[in-house]
Amino acid sequence: MTALDAMPWWAALTASFLLVLGGLITLIGTVGLLRLKTFYQRIHGPAITITLGTGCILIASMVYFTVTQSRLVIHEILIAAFVLMTAPVVSMLIMRAALYRNQYDSRVVSARSVPNPEQELVERGALQPERSFAGDPVNAHEGRTSPRS
Amino acid sequence: MKRWLPSPKLSVALLLMWLVLNQSLEPAHWLLGGVLAIVGPLLARPLQPHGYGYIARLPALVRLLGMATVEIVRSSFNVSQIILFRRSEGVNSQFIRIPLDLRSPHGLALLSCLINTTPGTVWVDLLPERHELLLHVFDLHDERWWVETIKTRYEQPIIEVFEAPAPPGQGGQS
Amino acid sequence: MTVGTLLSLAIGFALVCVILAMMLCTVRLLIGPSAHDRVLALDTLWMCTMLLALMLGIRFGSQIYFEAALIIAVLGFVSTIALAKFMMRGEVIE
Structure with missing residues (x-):
């Protein structure tokens, strides 16, 4: 631990603060993932892990390596840029998949209650992802959860 | 060249x-x-089906990204406060719709990235026939306020960045 | 208390936090009632693993961990996209 003791105090203080903050934010995000009740609330929990938690720890890593190696180490920016560009795509796709699957479940249930099996096949054959998605996911969602809320 | x-x-x-x-x-x-x-x-x-985007005003883009960074940090702390101290049933999570004036595909991509990166909001889909944005908000208190915020603080600067008239020498390609 | 002990305490605290976070993700991965819950938990687990690699890099003072973290981030993105696409297209068509 001699390399650590050689650091100036301001760099060590900044890096420690950012590390503690990043660790806490990461933990809080996953607590939200575990604790919240519905899926649509849970998807907001990891968002703070991905943005603020990752950001804090990347900046701490930059400060640490720049000071200990006494040259500019900024290649953590690549991870930050990559994560900031890909995390929105991931959350949007998961949200769409969840909406699509919820609609699919409710439609299969309604199709099963129809006595005519041919109609059930038509209902299922009509379930193209693009077509069903152009529908009205908001009302489908609200209709499903309104008895509870 | x-x-x-x-x-x-x-x-x-x-x-x-x-x-x-x-x-x-x-x-x-x-x-x-x-x-x-x-x-x-x-x-x-x-x-690249839409070609490369053309950024008309770089200062506006920088200002927008700075504002978005501040917003990300602020709403991170809001969301963590809600996760830690509020009951899950008391959080009013809702889908809302926002009519958009933005048409440029690059602008829409940037808008979706900014909205999705900000904790507490998730862009779900763009309803193409009416050009409405479907958004999921973690803790909705006032729908009018959200529509106003998205339209004035995010959409207007993006329109300014991407859809300003291109100077004649460049031959705007977006 | 010297500067070095402060920093190593902070690194230890952050490591414990991230490992706890990974445990919570694993719990959600196991109990998640629906498939999209599990995909979300898996994506968060990838992110926490990347943060863990970065912190181990600070802890051992080695730059090798940076490349590991970059590869973990890329792989996590690709695998989550594939799973989400599969949920929308693969299983439902039967």
């Missing part, structure tokens, strides 16, 4: 990425990065 470097900004970004990844400024890395910067956009051109 236009044929070999379809988008100079993308080429410069690729070259910088290569140099940062290798953490050196030796001539060999400049050479390899230069090859990557020329070949990469040429190979990726068929993958």
Whole structure:
């Protein structure tokens, strides 16, 4: 631990603060993932892990390596840029998949209650992802959860 | 020039990425990065159905990104406060719709990235027939306020960045 | 208390936090009632693993961990996209 003791105090203080903050934010995000009740609330929990938690720890890593190696180490920016560009795509796709699957479940249930099996096949054959998605996911969602809320 | 470097900004970004990844400024890395910067956009051109975006006003983009960073940090703390101290049933999570005036595909991509990166909001879908944005909000208190905020603080600057009239020499390609 | 002990305490605290976070993700991965819950938990687990690699890099003072973290981030993105696409297209068509 001699390399650590050689650091100036301001760099060590900044890096420690950012590390503690990043660790806490990461933990809080996953607590939200575990604790919240519905899926649509849970998807907001990891968002703070991905943005603020990752950001804090990347900046701490930059400060640490720049000071200990006494040259500019900024290649953590690549991870930050990559994560900031890909995390929105991931959350949007998961949200769409969840909406699509919820609609699919409710439609299969309604199709099963129809006595005519041919109609059930038509209902299922009509379930193209693009077509069903152009529908009205908001009302489908609200209709499903309104008895509870 | 236009044929070999379809988008100079993308080429410069690729070259910088290569140099940062290798953490050196030796001539060999400049050479390899230069090859990557020329070949990469040429190979990726068929993958770009809308062409390359044209940024009309760089200061507006910088201001927008700075505002978005502040907003991300602020709403991170709001969301963590809600997770820690509120009961899950008391949180009013709702889907809301926002009518959009923005049409440029690059602008819409930037808007979706900014909204999705901000904790507490998730962009779900763009309803194409009415040009409405479907948004999921973690803790909705006032729908009017959200529509106003998205439209004035995010959409107006993005329209300013991407849809301003191009200067005549550049031949706007977006 | 010297500067070095402060920093190593902070690194230890952050490591414990991230490992606890990974445990919570694993719990959600196991109990998640629906498939999209599990995909979300898996994506968060990838992110926490990347943060863990970065912190181990600070802890051992080695730059090798940076490349591991970059590869973990890329792989996590690709695998989550593939799973989400599969949920929308693969299983439902039967």
